[in-house]
Amino acid sequence: MLFEKPHKCNSSTADLIFDEACLDISNHLQESIRISGQYNECDGCEFETLAVIDGKTNTSILVNTRYSLHVNYTYNNVTCEHDKLFYEHYRYGWNLTENCSRIEIKEQADSAYLPILTAFIVLFAFGTLWYMVKCVYKCTKNNDIWNKYIFRYARTENDQGSPLDGSSLVIERPPTIRKHPHRIKSLDVFRGLCISIMIFVNYGGGRYWFFRHSVWNGLTVADLVFPWFVWIMGLSLTVSLGNRLRRAVPRRQLFMSVVQRSLLLIFIGIILNSNDIRTQTLASLRFPGVLQRLGLTYLIVGVIEVAFAKRTTTVNEFGRLAFLEDILIAIPQWIVMLTFILIHTLITFLVEVPGCGRGYMGPGGLHDLGHHVNCTGGAAGYIDRLVFGAHMYSRPTCRVLYETTLNYDPEGILGTLTACFLMYLGVQAGHILLTYSNVNTRIIRWNIWGCVMGLIGGALCGFSKNGGLIPINKNLWSLSFVLVVGGLAFLIQAYLFLLVDIMRKWGGRPLFYPGMNSLILYIGHVLLKGTFPFAWLPTSQTHGAYLYMNLWSMALWVAISIYLYKRNTFFSI
Numbered sequence: 001m002l003f004e005k006p007h008k009c010n011s012s013t014a015d016l017i018f019d020e021a022c023l024d025i026s027n028h029l030q031e032s033i034r035i036s037g038q039y040n041e042c043d044g045c046e047f048e049t050l051a052v053i054d055g056k057t058n059t060s061i062l063v064n065t066r067y068s069l070h071v072n073y074t075y076n077n078v079t080c081e082h083d084k085l086f087y088e089h090y091r092y093g094w095n096l097t098e099n100c101s102r103i104e105i106k107e108q109a110d111s112a113y114l115p116i117l118t119a120f121i122v123l124f125a126f127g128t129l130w131y132m133v134k135c136v137y138k139c140t141k142n143n144d145i146w147n148k149y150i151f152r153y154a155r156t157e158n159d160q161g162s163p164l165d166g167s168s169l170v171i172e173r174p175p176t177i178r179k180h181p182h183r184i185k186s187l188d189v190f191r192g193l194c195i196s197i198m199i200f201v202n203y204g205g206g207r208y209w210f211f212r213h214s215v216w217n218g219l220t221v222a223d224l225v226f227p228w229f230v231w232i233m234g235l236s237l238t239v240s241l242g243n244r245l246r247r248a249v250p251r252r253q254l255f256m257s258v259v260q261r262s263l264l265l266i267f268i269g270i271i272l273n274s275n276d277i278r279t280q281t282l283a284s285l286r287f288p289g290v291l292q293r294l295g296l297t298y299l300i301v302g303v304i305e306v307a308f309a310k311r312t313t314t315v316n317e318f319g320r321l322a323f324l325e326d327i328l329i330a331i332p333q334w335i336v337m338l339t340f341i342l343i344h345t346l347i348t349f350l351v352e353v354p355g356c357g358r359g360y361m362g363p364g365g366l367h368d369l370g371h372h373v374n375c376t377g378g379a380a381g382y383i384d385r386l387v388f389g390a391h392m393y394s395r396p397t398c399r400v401l402y403e404t405t406l407n408y409d410p411e412g413i414l415g416t417l418t419a420c421f422l423m424y425l426g427v428q429a430g431h432i433l434l435t436y437s438n439v440n441t442r443i444i445r446w447n448i449w450g451c452v453m454g455l456i457g458g459a460l461c462g463f464s465k466n467g468g469l470i471p472i473n474k475n476l477w478s479l480s481f482v483l484v485v486g487g488l489a490f491l492i493q494a495y496l497f498l499l500v501d502i503m504r505k506w507g508g509r510p511l512f513y514p515g516m517n518s519l520i521l522y523i524g525h526v527l528l529k530g531t532f533p534f535a536w537l538p539t540s541q542t543h544g545a546y547l548y549m550n551l552w553s554m555a556l557w558v559a560i561s562i563y564l565y566k567r568n569t570f571f572s573i
Contacts, residue, residue: 002039002064002400009060017541018207019066021086024106027053027096033073040083041067041215042401043466045366053096065090065112066209067401071103088112088543115206115544119551184239184433186496189508190489191232192515192561198225199525200554203535206547213397213410214474216363218465223474224485226290229518230297230419231489234426235433237302242434245311258302264573265295272526287391288384288411291522297419305427308332326428326435326445337424341479344417351379361476365402376406380476384412397475408475415477422477425453425486429493439502443494450490457483514561520571521557 008014009022016022027033032054036047050071051059063069065088072081073096080100086092089109095101201222205211213222244254269291310329318328327334349359356375362368364376376396377384384392385407396408432445460480462468470480500508514521528534534553538545564570 003062006062009062014062016089018112018543018546019064019088019209021063021065021088022060022091023063023086023103024058024060024091024093025051025053025096026058026093027055029075029096029098030055031075033075033096035061035071035073037069037071039064039067039069039401042366043217044362044368045402046369047072112208112543115542115547116208118544119547184497184501185508185512186493186500187232187235187239188515189496189500189511190228190493190515191518192508192511192513194225194228194232195514195518195521196511196554196558197221198229199521199557200550201225202525203529203550203553204546206543206550208543208547215401216367216398216475217471217473219472219474219481219484223481224488227419227422227474227477227482227485228489228492230294230423231426231429231486233294233298234301234423234428235430235493236426237298237305237423238427238430238434241302241305241309242430245309248311251306254306255303258299258306261573262295262299262302265291265298268523269295272523275527284390284394286393286409287388288393288409288413290411293411293416293419296416297423300416300420301423301427304333304336326431329435330428330431333424333427337421340417340420344414345479347379347383347414351382353379353382356382361471361473361478363396363398363402363404363408363475364406365398365404367402374406376404376408377412377476380412380414381406381408383414384409387413410475410477418477418479418482421479422482422486425449425482426489429490439498443498446490446494446497450487450494452487453483453490454487457481457487510558510562513565514558517561517564517569517571519573520564521561524560525553525557 003020008016009024014022025035032052034049035051035053037050038045038047047070050061053059063086065086068083068085070081070083071094072079074080075096075098078100080096082094082103084103087109089112090105091107092103093106094103201211205222210220211222212220214220241254269289270285270287272291273286273289308330318325321328348361352358353360353375356372356378360372360375360378362372362375362378364372364374364381375381376398388409390407392407392412393409394407396404396410398404398408428449429446432442432449436442436445457472457480460468460470460483461472465471468480470478472478472481472484474481496508499506508515525534534556535549538549
């Protein structure tokens with residue numbers, strides 16, 4: 001189960017890597033015992049045989065520490081079972097007796113989360129020291145102390161002469177950094193946060209489960225960043241479009257701009273998908289992808305906004321309903337978006353998928369006791385396989401745990417409808433920003449939208465991982481998923497807007513820099529993934545080794561973004 005070398009624990013000095021532990025089982029009974037088990041993450045899966053142990057013998061099995069494991073055996077018609085989350089590199093012992101003994105710890109190891117704590121302390125200390133030095137310099141740069149002590153040597157050199165006397169001294173002025181007075185700095189900070197986390201998790205995220213995409217249902221840190229990008233793109237679209245509409249730019253020109261940008265994103269995305277063309281053929285080149293989804297959703301939402309967005313609104317246009325002005329100015333757009341949601345829901349639950357029935361939203365394979373083996377993704381997966389054939393993602397996150405065999409693409413066709421809705425939630429955030437000039441009104445409304453969206457999404461999934469009418473699922477981009485991540489985006493933007501743009505308690509550095517060049521950082525980190533100095537083969541297969549390497553890779557890209565910013569180099573389409 002999940003392992004290439006399941007028998008490595010037979011050695012007393014097993015060479016364990018990350019997410020591995022050993023369970024020594026000693027059968028004190030006279031007869032043979034069958035040990036069955038299944039990881040709790042594998043929802044609706046049958047128990048599998050882990051080992052068959054003869055009477056009065058021992059064995060050892062390798063277990064995964066990423067998920068809790070349910071193990072059991074039956075003796076004299078009595079079932080002994082345990083549900084346990086094993087710790088990395090620990091060695092456990094389990095005695096099989098008539099009394100159902102507990103699983104005990106035999107050998108302990110360092111916590112797998114200690115590297116995270118260490119990295120956090122180091123980064124926090126470095127950041128604190130940096131801001132302290134910067135603050136001291138700003139507070140004292142005009143003080144006599146600097147002139148009296150720090151610059152005395154420079155003046156002495158000037159007075160006494162230097163080896164360079166007689167020659168002209170040319171001082172190159174650094175390039176003047178272009179200011180962007182009308183940009184919403186908090187939005188760049190939010191974008192920078194997303195691209196930084198995306199680089200970190202795409203490079204491995206230290207191999208921690210919460211820095212990797214969910215197996216199927218659920219929500220991890222890795223599941224958040226791309227949807228947040230979609231939301232941010234919607235807000236940016238509204239701000240940019242609003243400014244151009246007020247300048248009386250023709251709608252045809254705006255339409256062509258949206259189409260051009262969308263097609264470029266899609267084209268670049270397909271090129272990036274061919275980055276590992278040496279290991280695949282054109283017949284299996286993946287068509288969907290991250291930039292493709294961004295481009296397609298931007299095209300759809302952008303065209304709708306260009307067609308229906310008002311150039312200006314008159315005073316008291318909505319009378320007593322003025323408190324809903326940010327919604328009422330976009331009634332046609334909201335009708336289209338709600339229609340998208342209706343279509344998505346009807347297709348998901350009513351389309352008859354051959355061999356799978358209606359309304360199935362699971363991963364297939366072992367799920368649901370194996371009754372839907374070839375139904376990965378339900379209607380969404382079925383439509384994509386009909387349209388794209390082999391031109392899909394071949395390594396879905398559910399493949400290993402659920403033992404699925406079908407291709408499934410998380411950036412497929414059906415999920416584009418909910419992605420458009422998520423982008424339009426960002427557009428709505430932009431409408432609030434442009435409609436209301438009062439800071440408190442903006443922040444309150446963003447918080448209300450965030451809480452309401454989160455509550456609706458939670459209600460749809462029954463506030464549980466695998467329950468409810470529509471579980472939270474990034475692979476499907478389910479309605480509950482886009483509502484929850486959209487709600488979080490509203491809340492984060494409200495907090496950053498207050499902190500960065502209004503109170504100015506934080507300048508947004510260093511996240512501001514990657515936010516100004518997010519596209520080139522995304523393209524670069526994909527093209528250079530797995531190459532030095534961004535990656536290498538660690539000497540030890542541990543979380544710590546991978547964590548520090550992946551943090552280093554992320555820091556390098558942040559440094560590159562700082563360099564580009566200082567050189568006035570910005571890439572956009």
